[in-house]
Amino acid sequence: MLAKSIDDYLAMPYTIEVVRDESEGYSGWFARVVELPGCMTQADTFEELGEMIEDAMRVWIEVALEDGQAIPEPRPAEDYSGKFVVRVPKSLHRELVEAAEREGVSLNAFVNVALGRAIGSLQAVAAKPHPDHIPEPA
Known part of the structure; x- marks a missing residue:
């Protein structure tokens, strides 16, 4: 069986949560990939968010492959x-x-x-970074 490439993973239907972020005088968008822990990004406009989340996914998957980690696949909708x-x-x-x-x-x-x-409401609260949180570099 051939190993999947980064593009193979990017073509899969991952679940992406998108939240409007208007905290602390900032107005923009936050997105995270549910199945890829820690894979998230933010953008000033909704239009920028698609490219930003794809870049974040590409880096997340690339690092996981380099480290020999298993990459979670999307959960099929039929499971629900x-x-x-x-x-x-x-x-x-x-x-x-x-x-x-x-x-x-x-x-x-x-x-x-x-x-x-x-x-x-829970997702909006969870998407807001903790005041003591130091963001990881993308």
């Missing part, structure tokens, strides 16, 4: 059915049903939006 079961306290179930009724939507639709907002 879109369904899961969550057990919640009766009181929370009631609150969710009542909130969905107030909004005029199904419980499923309400929870879907609530989870999407919650994960978006």
Whole structure:
């Protein structure tokens, strides 16, 4: 079996998270590759971000190959059915049903939006560098 090249890896459908960064007077964009730990970049404009993340991926993969490290591949979308079961306290179930009724939507639709907002908030917080963090050179 032939070893994959950097371009082979770059052609794979990696998951890239993009967050608008407006912290500490800065206005720009932050991106990270979910499957490649530490592979991230930022850019002043959204248009610049695509090239910047590709450069970051190229360097990340090149260093991993040189060091003989395994390079994670993207997780196939088929691994996710879109369904899961969550057990919640009766009181929370009631609150969710009542909130969905107030909004005029199904419980499923309400929870879907609530989870999407919650994960978006968590990702925005996680994307902000810690004040004591010293960025690694790209």
